[in-house]
Structure formats: C-alpha cells, structure tokens
Amino acid sequence: MGNNVSVGLLGLGVVGSGVVKLIEDHQEKLTHQLGLDVDVKGILVRNLEKNRGIDVDPTFLTTNPEDVLHNPEIDIIVEVMGGVEEAREYILKAFAAKKHVVSANKDLVALHGPELQEAASRNNCDFYYEASVAGGIPILRGITDGLSSDHIRKIMGIVNGTTNYILTKMNNEGISYETALKQAQELGFAEADPTSDVEGLDAARKMAILCRLAFSMDVELNDVEVKGISNISLEDLNYGKQLGLTMKLIGYADFSNRKLDVNVKPTFLSDSHPLASVNNEYNAVYVYGEAVGETMFYGPGAGSLPTATAILSDVVTVIKNMQLGVTGNQYLEPHFTKKLKGSAEKFAQYYVRLHVKDEAGVLSKISTLFNESNISFKRILQNPMKENKKAEIVVVTHQTSLESFHNAMNQLHELEVVYEIKSHYKVEGDAAE
Amino acid sequence: MGNNVSVGLLGLGVVGSGVVKLIEDHQEKLTHQLGLDVDVKGILVRNLEKNRGIDVDPTFLTTNPEDVLHNPEIDIIVEVMGGVEEAREYILKAFAAKKHVVSANKDLVALHGPELQEAASRNNCDFYYEASVAGGIPILRGITDGLSSDHIRKIMGIVNGTTNYILTKMNNEGISYETALKQAQELGFAEADPTSDVEGLDAARKMAILCRLAFSMDVELNDVEVKGISNISLEDLNYGKQLGLTMKLIGYADFSNRKLDVNVKPTFLSDSHPLASVNNEYNAVYVYGEAVGETMFYGPGAGSLPTATAILSDVVTVIKNMQLGVTGNQYLEPHFTKKLKGSAEKFAQYYVRLHVKDEAGVLSKISTLFNESNISFKRILQNPMKENKKAEIVVVTHQTSLESFHNAMNQLHELEVVYEIKSHYKVEGDAAE
Structure with missing residues (x-):
C-alpha cells in the first residue's frame, strides 16, 4: 500500500454518484484518519454517455466488468449496481481476485449474504454491507x-x-x-x-x-x-x-x-x-x-449521500484493516441452529375491528368467545353506525398467543351477530408492559 | 494468549458488579465471538467485607492496587472506581505495565482523556471509554x-x-x-x-x-x-x-x-x-x-447493566485487537486547532418571558427595541396578570446571533415599560428550519 488506496465502483446510479462525490468532498478527513488518499479508479456503467450530474474522469468509465474487477490498482470494490445474479457473480470474482467488497445491496445480502461472507473469508478479504440496512444509520x-x-x-x-x-x-x-x-x-x-x-x-x-x-x-x-x-x-x-x-x-x-x-x-x-x-x-x-x-x-433510511456515508464508513474500516494486515476476519459461524417459533409461542396484543348487529347482548357474546380462547380485553370502543341495526366495535386485547388469536378469529367468523371482521392488527406497547 | 483472557477491576460498586455479573451470564456469547473465555481475576475494593449482592471469589478481592495492576495473569484493566487523581495514577501504571484499559469514568476522561490516550498509544495499549458517555448507548x-x-x-x-x-x-x-x-x-x-x-x-x-x-x-x-x-x-x-x-x-x-x-x-x-x-x-x-x-x-444513560454492556463491548474490542495483534492503534492527532466561536458567530432562536406594564403601545416599544438589534419575532403571547396593570408577554424570536440577543436583553432592562425579564431560553427547531 502506497500513498493511496483505489476504489472501483460497480454502478453509478444515485448511490454510486453519492460515493464519488463524498470521496472527493471528504478527502481531507479521509486522509487525516488514514494517512493516505482514497480515490476512484474504474467504474462499471451500462451507458458511457449518460449525464450523471457529477464530474468523473471519463477514462475511468467502462462497460466491461473485468476492467474494474481485474484492475491491479484497485483494492476495494464498491457494489452499488443492484440486482442479484450479476452482482453476486461480480462480487465472487472480486474475492477471487483478492479484492475487498463493500455492498449496499440488500436484495443480494438477504439472499446470499452467508455465501458471500464465507467466500470473502476464504480469500482473506473483507465484506461489509452497512448500507444495505437502514441507509445512513450505522x-x-x-x-x-x-x-x-x-x-x-x-x-x-x-x-x-x-x-x-x-x-x-x-x-x-x-x-x-x-x-x-x-x-x-x-x-x-x-x-x-x-x-x-x-x-x-x-x-x-x-x-x-x-x-x-x-x-x-x-x-x-x-x-x-x-x-x-x-x-x-x-x-x-x-x-x-x-x-x-x-x-x-x-x-x-x-x-x-x-x-x-x-x-x-x-x-x-x-x-x-x-x-x-x-x-x-x-x-x-x-x-x-x-x-x-x-x-x-x-x-435516514435511503438517499444518495446518507447511503454513501455508510458505504464510505465501510471503506474506511476496510482500509484500516488493510493497514493493520487483518482483513478477512469477520466471518463468524452462526452460534444457534435455526429454530422458528410456532404460533403457540408468539405472543402479542391485538386490535380487532368488527361490524356487528346493534342489539343487546352482542358485546357479551363476543367477549365470551374471546374468553373461551383465554383472551381478555384491555380496551373496547363501540359506535352505532349509520346503517340501521349495525354497530362498529373495536377491541384491544391483552397479550395472547397467535394460536389463541387465530382460534378466536375463526370462531368469530361463525358467530351470527358478527357481520364482518373488518381488520385486525398486532399491537406493541412499550417494554414495560 | 491461551484459552482465556483475564480482566482486573478497579472498583466494585454498582457498575463494577454489573461487569462481573455480565461476564458470568454472557460467557457463552463471549466465548462464541472470541474463541476463548473471559474471566475476572483481581478486584480492587476499599472494603473487603462489604456485601455487594454478587458472587465473587473472595481471594480475588484486594485493597492493594498493585495486586491488580501488576498481576501477570491480567491483560485488561476495567476502571470503574470513579474519582480523578487516583484513577489517573492507576491507569497510567496499567499502561506502563502494558495492560489495556477500559474506563467508564467521564470525569477522568473529560479532564485527562488526551493524556491517557497518548500514554496508551506509547505502550501499544488500547484505551476505550464507551461507557463514559450516555451509558449503554454505543x-x-x-x-x-x-x-x-x-x-x-x-x-x-x-x-x-x-x-x-x-x-x-x-x-x-x-x-x-x-x-x-x-x-x-x-x-x-x-x-x-x-x-x-x-x-x-x-x-x-x-x-x-x-x-x-x-x-x-x-x-x-x-x-x-x-x-x-x-x-x-x-x-x-x-x-x-x-x-x-x-x-x-x-x-x-x-x-x-x-x-x-x-x-x-x-x-x-x-x-x-x-x-x-x-x-x-x-x-x-x-x-x-x-x-x-x-x-x-x-x-439508557446509566444503570449497572446498561453501563456494563458498554464496558464489556469495549473489552470484546480489546480482545479482538489482542488476537489480531493490533492494539494501540486508536490514537489520532487532532485534525483541527481549537477555535471557539464568539458571540457574533453563535446563532439561535430565543424564548423570552417578560413582565410589563399593561398599557397601550408596550408591545410596539418592545418589538421596536428587538428590531433595532435585527431580531424579529416568530411568536408572541400576551396575557393580563392578576396584579393590576401588569401583563405577561412571551416572545419567540427568529434566528439571531447571541451578540444581538445579549444586546437586546441589556436594552430591555432599561426600558421603563418592562418590570422584569422573567426568563429567557434558547430554542432549537428541527434541522429543516
């Protein structure tokens, strides 16, 4: 590593342009932190002619991915092209060429994250993707x-x-x-x-x-x-x-x-x-x-510059790892074997809105039905409706299992005083509840 | 480094006890992340007999700081004793003994942070203090x-x-x-x-x-x-x-x-x-x-366990650095020479509450006075008071410099229709303003 580290971009859309702009505008801070310059050398685009509203050396633009992935001057690949299959292929090639990768691609990481992380590790490369979740929030x-x-x-x-x-x-x-x-x-x-x-x-x-x-x-x-x-x-x-x-x-x-x-x-x-x-x-x-x-x-969960800050913070981390000679150390085997909860193990409060017959005893019938599934009410609102003999009832339940709730909903459908279950939603309180 | 890393504590109060408890309770996660065990060997206390409501091997307790600072089995010192001078002395000794330090001590870091960071660096040691600001928030x-x-x-x-x-x-x-x-x-x-x-x-x-x-x-x-x-x-x-x-x-x-x-x-x-x-x-x-x-x-900004999570996250960072052989790399020379803004360079909105004469033209006089300092009003509330001929006026200004605001306040004191400036506070809006 000399006086600079060069980044290659896959993609130059909204986020990619933000990365180029930020590397330029924040060079002084990057240099102070890292003791070297960061620059962009090589950008894969689909269209060489498109005006992107930013200053880029046109000789860095290419439509051939190999120009970026196999450029010996480039140490870090920033993947901001989106999509899944092509992006995956390029990133795997990057790791094979011993280049580190920073990605903002949630679709890709959600589907192939573990595979890519493992490939990175095998090649002593870093793979970071802070920008893939919640944009600028670290x-x-x-x-x-x-x-x-x-x-x-x-x-x-x-x-x-x-x-x-x-x-x-x-x-x-x-x-x-x-x-x-x-x-x-x-x-x-x-x-x-x-x-x-x-x-x-x-x-x-x-x-x-x-x-x-x-x-x-x-x-x-x-x-x-x-x-x-x-x-x-x-x-x-x-x-x-x-x-x-x-x-x-x-x-x-x-x-x-x-x-x-x-x-x-x-x-x-x-x-x-x-x-x-x-x-x-x-x-x-x-x-x-x-x-x-x-x-x-x-x-901010999105946007050109917020997302670019997350990407560039990952780039800073990679460069620090490069300087210390400790890249490729992120991979951690999952600690737990995956087990998902069944509906009897999922607990929440629920909001339910019903259209019912506007007559005496209706609320009592509904309440009894819920009680039979061990669900009690926390709040009840009842309003008469313009339509004759129809009322709207909204209830919020106490904590119940999803299984019991489904059970109650099924039975509610059968109850003759209920015209319609208009809606139902989970309710989450504060941690104290 | 063998199969474990040992921590020494300076202090065993509310936060120290939390650290001991967390190291015990979360050992499985620590071991998974680090591939080794973390334990506590040596705790400096003032009183050996005090009941702290946690299980600690009594042979680890000592009233002699050297027992912790020079224990060859201990790699990381966690400073949770509070106070400034003694804590500073012990931490400097720890660095001299090539031990890494994690501190929760805001008084100390605020006063001597740069000195301690520099001493850490000189000894290739880590110095982290996440818990010193805003407790459990990273x-x-x-x-x-x-x-x-x-x-x-x-x-x-x-x-x-x-x-x-x-x-x-x-x-x-x-x-x-x-x-x-x-x-x-x-x-x-x-x-x-x-x-x-x-x-x-x-x-x-x-x-x-x-x-x-x-x-x-x-x-x-x-x-x-x-x-x-x-x-x-x-x-x-x-x-x-x-x-x-x-x-x-x-x-x-x-x-x-x-x-x-x-x-x-x-x-x-x-x-x-x-x-x-x-x-x-x-x-x-x-x-x-x-x-x-x-x-x-x-x-959470405080509390035994929240603060202990911040401390222990620092301990995890130190251990990872130890494993990679890259401790002592945090220190960064300040980039900017310190320059503080003068009152003409500080801008804010202000809230001012006044007691004034309840007569015609008062608000106009006050408003004129503010205008002469180039301050305009965003909101005004006026209420008559129970006391005869007295009114209460509250204004919120638009952005102004602190200099202009001080100027207006001084003149307001002189205005004969103003009985008293009851209070004034800075007002901060959202970033969009």
Whole structure:
C-alpha cells in the first residue's frame, strides 16, 4: 500500500454518484484518519454517455466488468449496481481476485449474504454491507460492535422509508393510501412499481440481514412472514388515535428460548413507544437487549449521500484493516441452529375491528368467545353506525398467543351477530408492559 | 494468549458488579465471538467485607492496587472506581505495565482523556471509554466508526438522565423542580448532592468527550459553557406547551467554519425534534452530519447493566485487537486547532418571558427595541396578570446571533415599560428550519 488506496465502483446510479462525490468532498478527513488518499479508479456503467450530474474522469468509465474487477490498482470494490445474479457473480470474482467488497445491496445480502461472507473469508478479504440496512444509520455496527456483549432479545424496525412516509401522511393529513402513495411517488420516495416496498418485501430483506447478525443464526428471507400496508384504512388509523396507538410497518424479531419469530407487519404502536414518533421517510431500529434494555438508532433510511456515508464508513474500516494486515476476519459461524417459533409461542396484543348487529347482548357474546380462547380485553370502543341495526366495535386485547388469536378469529367468523371482521392488527406497547 | 483472557477491576460498586455479573451470564456469547473465555481475576475494593449482592471469589478481592495492576495473569484493566487523581495514577501504571484499559469514568476522561490516550498509544495499549458517555448507548463508536466518513456539524445530546427525569416529571405532572428532584432522589435517579447533575457539569464532561471525537479538536472541559436546570419554572414549561416546545437540558455543539460552539443549557426544543420525545431517565444523542443528515442514538444513560454492556463491548474490542495483534492503534492527532466561536458567530432562536406594564403601545416599544438589534419575532403571547396593570408577554424570536440577543436583553432592562425579564431560553427547531 502506497500513498493511496483505489476504489472501483460497480454502478453509478444515485448511490454510486453519492460515493464519488463524498470521496472527493471528504478527502481531507479521509486522509487525516488514514494517512493516505482514497480515490476512484474504474467504474462499471451500462451507458458511457449518460449525464450523471457529477464530474468523473471519463477514462475511468467502462462497460466491461473485468476492467474494474481485474484492475491491479484497485483494492476495494464498491457494489452499488443492484440486482442479484450479476452482482453476486461480480462480487465472487472480486474475492477471487483478492479484492475487498463493500455492498449496499440488500436484495443480494438477504439472499446470499452467508455465501458471500464465507467466500470473502476464504480469500482473506473483507465484506461489509452497512448500507444495505437502514441507509445512513450505522445499525449493523451498533449490533455487532456496540452491543456485542449483550443478548439481544428483540428488534423492531421501521426499515422502509416509503411505507413510513405513506403511513405518516395518511395519519397526519387524513388522506387515503392511494393519495399518499401518489404523493410519495411524485417526491421520489416511492418507485413507479411500489410493490416491493408497500408489500413489505424490502423490509423483510433487511430483517433477515439484521436477524443473522443480532441472533447469530442462519435466517433466510423465506423465514420472514410478510404483510404489507396496501389495505390499511383511515378508519383504523383514526381508531388508533383514540386509543393512543400509531400504525407503522414494523419489522419484528423476537428471540427467546433459542427460537426466533420474525415478521414484517403493519402494527399499532403505543404512542409512548420510541418508534411511534419516527415519521416521514425516516428509519429507526429499536433494539432490546437483556442487559442494556431499550435502545434505538434513528436516521435516514435511503438517499444518495446518507447511503454513501455508510458505504464510505465501510471503506474506511476496510482500509484500516488493510493497514493493520487483518482483513478477512469477520466471518463468524452462526452460534444457534435455526429454530422458528410456532404460533403457540408468539405472543402479542391485538386490535380487532368488527361490524356487528346493534342489539343487546352482542358485546357479551363476543367477549365470551374471546374468553373461551383465554383472551381478555384491555380496551373496547363501540359506535352505532349509520346503517340501521349495525354497530362498529373495536377491541384491544391483552397479550395472547397467535394460536389463541387465530382460534378466536375463526370462531368469530361463525358467530351470527358478527357481520364482518373488518381488520385486525398486532399491537406493541412499550417494554414495560 | 491461551484459552482465556483475564480482566482486573478497579472498583466494585454498582457498575463494577454489573461487569462481573455480565461476564458470568454472557460467557457463552463471549466465548462464541472470541474463541476463548473471559474471566475476572483481581478486584480492587476499599472494603473487603462489604456485601455487594454478587458472587465473587473472595481471594480475588484486594485493597492493594498493585495486586491488580501488576498481576501477570491480567491483560485488561476495567476502571470503574470513579474519582480523578487516583484513577489517573492507576491507569497510567496499567499502561506502563502494558495492560489495556477500559474506563467508564467521564470525569477522568473529560479532564485527562488526551493524556491517557497518548500514554496508551506509547505502550501499544488500547484505551476505550464507551461507557463514559450516555451509558449503554454505543455513541462513541457511532461517531468514530459509523459516521467516520462524514463531516459532523452538530451534536445535541440529552446526556444526563437525572435532569431529563426531573424535567419530564415537571412537564408531564406539573410538579415543581424541588418535588421532582426529591422523587428522583427517592428512586435513585439523583444523588444526595445533585449539584453536578442539575447544574449541568456532568453533561459538560460528556460533551467535551463527544466533541473531541466528533470534531477532532482538543476540546477541554473549560471550553464548555454551562447552565443548569435549578431555576426552571412551571410557568415556562406551560408556555412551552402552548408554543409546541419542550424543555430539555441540551448539550449542544456546533462546528462550522472550523470553529466550535459548545455548551450545556436548558433549551426549548420544537416538539417535532427527535430529542423532544426522549423522556424520563433516558439519554439520546442527536448527530447532524453534512452528508448523512439527521441521526439519533437513544438508550439508557446509566444503570449497572446498561453501563456494563458498554464496558464489556469495549473489552470484546480489546480482545479482538489482542488476537489480531493490533492494539494501540486508536490514537489520532487532532485534525483541527481549537477555535471557539464568539458571540457574533453563535446563532439561535430565543424564548423570552417578560413582565410589563399593561398599557397601550408596550408591545410596539418592545418589538421596536428587538428590531433595532435585527431580531424579529416568530411568536408572541400576551396575557393580563392578576396584579393590576401588569401583563405577561412571551416572545419567540427568529434566528439571531447571541451578540444581538445579549444586546437586546441589556436594552430591555432599561426600558421603563418592562418590570422584569422573567426568563429567557434558547430554542432549537428541527434541522429543516
């Protein structure tokens, strides 16, 4: 290593441009920390002619991946191209060429993280991917370094900015899901095809990555149960307000008795929960550790420069490891064999909204039915409806197992005084509950 | 290094006991991460007979510091004894004996951090002190590693749990400062002599430590301007509620044009600011980076086990460095020569509460006076008072320099329609303002 370390980029989109800009703008700080310069030599692009609004030496641009992957001057590959198969192939080639890799690619890391980590290790290379979860928030370091001595028991994350923006707008401005989605698209917070965000898949990828690191277990994307936000109605948000509850799309992971429950679901949070006031496009990850208790990491979950700071912090770590001669030491065998909780082992409170016959004794019948599944109520709201002889009932239960809750829901369908189960959501309080 | 690394403790109070307990309880995780066992061999105490409610091999206890500092089996010294001079002496001896040190001692690090860091480096030893700021929150790592590539511009911290508890109680329950302090003392959130907490000195120590790491500048404790919370009245908190402002004791640091402003002051935060909803004894540090934007790290600022997790995470880092043979590499010369901002370079909004004559034209006179200092009003509240011919006026200004604000305050004292300036506080909005 001489007076500089050179980085090669795979991709020069929004995040890639941010990386180039940050390396230039923050060179003084990098040089101070590392005692050498960091520069970019070689960028894989699809189109050599495209104007990206940043100054790049055009001789560094190439459409041939080998020009970057086998450039002997390049030590570190930054993968910001997205997609899965091609990215995986290039990264494996990079490791084979003894180059370190920093990736922002959550799809790839969620699907192939363990394979890539193992390949890195085998080649004495570093593989970091802080930017793949919650953009600019240093949450992976928080878990692996900051809380390294603790037993992490629970993670709850607002790890998708698009859905948080939509839910915040619906909640604060009383606009519909469709209108809020359209606004998010106009502002660039949602993509033209928003499916992966609004249906929770993007959040699920991040939860798989978080769980692996937090619980030292080979969690796969398929282990994450997913439900999106596209069916959420303003009626439920308004009832939430009356009950002191705020709706968020929560990535939830609970590890106890050496078994894991991990899912992504729209969830009502008690207003006093630290995540409840995380608004707009912001992300936050709440981590509950046995010894440390409640912690939360908050910040921007996406964006060119925030994501680039996470990538560049990984680059700084790699360069320090290179200088100390200690690259390739991250890989840790999972400590626990994967075991997932069954529905009798998953506990939560629930919110249920029902349309029922507006007649005497209805609430008593419903309450009896829940009691038979050992579920008791914490809160009840009942309103007459405009339609004749119809009432709307909202209940919030005490803690119950998912099994009991499913059981009660099935029986509720059969009860003749119930017209319809309009909605039901998990409710999470603060840790004290 | 064999199959284990041994730790020596200086002190076995609340935090020391937590460290012993955590090393025992989390041994499995430590062994998995490190491939070796961690144990405690040697604890310096003042009183061998005292019952501490934990199981410790009594042969490890000693009242002679040399037994710990020169025990050849001990590689890492954990300093949790508190105080300054003795702790400094022992730590310097530890480095001379080539032992690594992890400290939770904010008083010591605030006063002698650079000297100790330098001594560590000279002896190829590690010196970490994550627990000295904001207890269980991994904020020092967040700044030095997570945001290593960014230019940090602003830090705002709720870094003292005692004062946050008192202010939360006053605000939520409408009780006086004295009553809230008494409750905090009964619950163990405040000490019998609460001066160092309530007058802001404890927070100032933490800000000095944070500033050194965030801004790479030799900030000293004396550079931190300090004002405490003991004069805060319920009247001001209530006006704050009307104005959408919450009072917090904020450690504030602003670095721009290569000059620093650092202080600890009771501050009104806009309710939408991420720190405004940090309540009770919790701590949080808000960090604004040029590229990343707004981030926040939240968690418990004190307590036996939370603080012990931070200490033990440092111990894990030291052991990893030992295994890789790379200890003693943390020290970084400050990048910037210390320059502090003058009052013409410090900008904020201000809240001012006045008692004035209740007669026509008063507000106009006051407003004219502020305008002459180039200060304009953002919000005004005026209420008649029970006392005859007296009114209470509260104003919130737009951004102004501290110099202009002082100027206006001095002139306000002279204005004959003003009976008294009851209070004035800095106001901080969200980053967007």
